[in-house]
Amino acid sequence: MARIILVQGDITRQNTDAIVNAANNSLQGGGGVDGAIHRAAGPELLAECRGLGECPTGEARFTKGYKLPALFVIHTVGPVWEGGKNGEDKLLQSCYKNCLKLAEIYDIRSISFPSISTGAYGFPIERAAKIAVETVTRFMERSEKIDKVIFVCFSKKDYEIYLNALTDTPFFCP
Ligand code: APR
Numbered sequence: 001m002a003r004i005i006l007v008q009g010d011i012t013r014q015n016t017d018a019i020v021n022a023a024n025n026s027l028q029g030g031g032g033v034d035g036a037i038h039r040a041a042g043p044e045l046l047a048e049c050r051g052l053g054e055c056p057t058g059e060a061r062f063t064k065g066y067k068l069p070a071l072f073v074i075h076t077v078g079p080v081w082e083g084g085k086n087g088e089d090k091l092l093q094s095c096y097k098n099c100l101k102l103a104e105i106y107d108i109r110s111i112s113f114p115s116i117s118t119g120a121y122g123f124p125i126e127r128a129a130k131i132a133v134e135t136v137t138r139f140m141e142r143s144e145k146i147d148k149v150i151f152v153c154f155s156k157k158d159y160e161i162y163l164n165a166l167t168d169t170p171f172f173c174p
Contacts, residue, residue: 001171002140002143002146002147002148002149002171003147003148003149003171003172003173004133004136004137004140004148004149004150004151004166004169004171004172004173005148005149005150005151005172005173006150006151006153006159006162006163006166006172006174007150007151007152007153007159008152008153008154008155008156008158008159009152009153009154010036010152010154011033011036011037011112011114011152011154012036012037012039012040012041012068012069013069014069014070014112014150014152015069015070016070016110016111016112016148016150017070017071017072017103017108017109017110017111018065018070018071018072018073018074018103018106018108018110018111018112019037019065019068019070019072019073019074019111019112019114019152020060020073020074020075020076020099020111020112020113020114020116021033021034021037021073021074021075021076021114022034022076022077022078022114022115022116022117022119022121023055023075023076023077024077025054025055025056025057025077026054027049027052027053027054027055027061027075028046028049028050029046029049030120031120032119032120033114033119033154037068037073040067040068041065041066041067041068041073042066042067044064044066044067045063045064045065045066045073048063048064049061049063049075052075055075055076055077056077057077057078057079057091058076058077058078058079058090058091058092058094058095058098059076059077059094059098060074060075060076060095060098060099060101060102061074061075061076061102062074062075062102062106063075070112072106072108074099074102074103074108074111076095076098076099076116077095078091078092078095078116078117078121078123079091079092079117079121079123080117080121080122081117081121081122081123081124084127088117088123089127089131092116092117092123092128092131092132093131093134093135095116095117096113096116096131096132096135096136096139097135097139099111099113100136100139100143100146100149103145103146104143104145104146107145108146109145109146109147109148110146110147110148110149110150111146111148111149111150112149112150112151112152113132113136113149113150113151113152114152114154115128115129115132115151115153115154115158115162116128116132118158125158125161126161126164126165129158129161129162129164129165130165132151132162132165133151133162133165133166133169136149137169137170137171140171141170149171151166
């Protein structure tokens, strides 16, 4: 049975087949979770990213994980929050959908997500958590390929918000 798990921790330490990076359009690294993943993976990750070109917001790109415990990194670019009237919800939903589609293509069975766009990009986390949980749940209802999705929250506050969003979700294993 496919499962959704919630943890508080550092996504660079997750040993799922893939971890998702909350990147920027350049895919050339940055701060936050992007910086942490590049630091942990080592310089080869940036070298591979250099060959990928730009990644449009809402889309996802696939690389190896190098020195990370995870075998692969799926880089996605979340929307910058501009008040909610610029298609931000739809773009954030696309991030989760496109990461999961890439996971299916590359036969990834387990994948860890950070809370995309809720740091530097300012997306309200309660709203983002709802979109993340609904999108992942709907995807798992029709996919036989993904066995495990882990939401990795960096702070206790974020963890509580995701826990609230996950209550009554069919695949959630508390
Ligand atoms: N593990 C898990 N979650 C983390 C980690 C980590 N090591 N580091 C930060 N986070 C959390 C933050 O607390 C936040 O909840 O990831 C979430 C996303 O925050 P950001 O990393 O700032 O990502 P985002 O809001 O999508 O902004 C992306 O920031 O780092 C730059 O290059 C990146 O320009 C891009 C922008």
